[in-house]
Amino acid sequence: MMGKKLRTHYSREITPEDDGKNVTVAGWVHEVRDLGGLTFVVLRDRDGTMQVTLVKNKVKDDLFDVVRDLSRESIVSISGAVKQEKKAPNGYEIIPNEIMVLSKAKSPLPLDVTGKVGADLDTRLDARFMDLRRAEIQSVFKIRHHVLTAIRDFLESKDFIEIQTPKIVATATEGGTALFPITYFEREAFLSQSPQLYKQIMMATGLDRAYEIGPIFRAEEHDTRKHLNEVTSIDVEASFITHEEVMSILEETVKHAYAHVQKHCERELGTVGVDLQMPKTPFRRLRYEDALDIARKHKECKDMEWGDDLDTAAEKAIGKEIGEHYFIVDWPTEIKPYYVQPYDDKPEICKAFDLMHPKMELASGSQRVHSYDLLVKRIKAQGLDPEGFEFYLDAFRYGMPPHAGWGMGAERLLMSMLGLANIRETVLFPRDRRRLSP
């Protein structure tokens, strides 16, 4: 037997001009308003809501019984005729002749989907499946999808190919950051903190231009609105190129993502309440020492010395003064990782850059060391043991081209783009110091 279609139209595919047309719509029972002889069922699907109207003596009596029993958020498929109606929210309503209840929702609900009553982030994340039924929450993830699509498109247009590198690794990438240890058969292994070493190894293959969008894991016990223990890193690496050139690629990538979202996510931006401003490129290049001077003008940073990393207070002070995206370049070599190339004529500073949004750091990158001898020297200078990096160093022994690259936090990009207060808003199921479920 042929099954009847559960849905022929989404809410947005119906217009008042479809007057008289028979449709089958399906989704969640958003609200039921019973006015006595007249009952409205607000049905919600992926694209929005639509009104189903039951008028006494005009629709079958048993449909009233079905609707009376409907709990909020139950799943129904409703067949009926479209009727043009100025008084209806979308300019049309559906006069049902059949209502199939496909799944009954229990009551009470863990949170209010209609948004009349708020819920704490923690409550929302516990019931994320239901939180995500709200249009403004769902919109964030539709925009996230478009951001990543835009970045893939852009990088492809620049001849990059997408790669995947291992997430189970034997050693730390650069020391410092805490790693999550795991059991790998009889050995200890770790979750990868960064694809850094692997994407550099790829430069020894002749692939020339590669990028990866994937998860990275940090075991830091940080507890802030802009840190997570599992994040999505957008990593780019290219050969025969300078750090100046990859900075251009980075700012173009960001610009492209904004433009794509502005073009394709008008509705979602409206739902989230964001008036997206296109960032102006090229972004300002601020040398580390000039950034330090700006920070020092503020009293909580006045004692900062050359060689200090820029802390949150400094970041805020500089961000406030610049007011838009900017790069910090020419960092002290000693506070950047061993794989960053120092300037030949001034080795105390290096060809590293951070991409900053006025509110936070978005990305960092650099010209890499491609000389085997210098790399070993730099690893030792940072108090690390080259033996632990054999698999990496090996790629530098047999012809490694000059290369440069960067890594950008996808969540940070989205968070700053949409002005979200908490980075957890940008991840479906965030992993933080305390949360491992759902």
Place this chain on the structure above:
RNA sequence: GCCCGGGUAGUGUAGUGGCCUAUCAUGAAGCCCUGUCGAGGCUUCGACUCGGGUUCAAAUCCCGACCUGGGCGCCA
């Protein structure tokens, strides 16, 4: 890891020692209502995180545990 806050019906809140038999909204159950669009009206239901202590008396004060928000450090 350090420093501040907070835990009250399913959800969001009011309540700083007795006036709490705990406020309001939302929700749920029931009734009324033929144009709602955060529908409206009436009735009912539902909560002080846990353990110890102080006191004649604790949601309220103290201690501990657990959970949780924010700031810092570190970073993306």
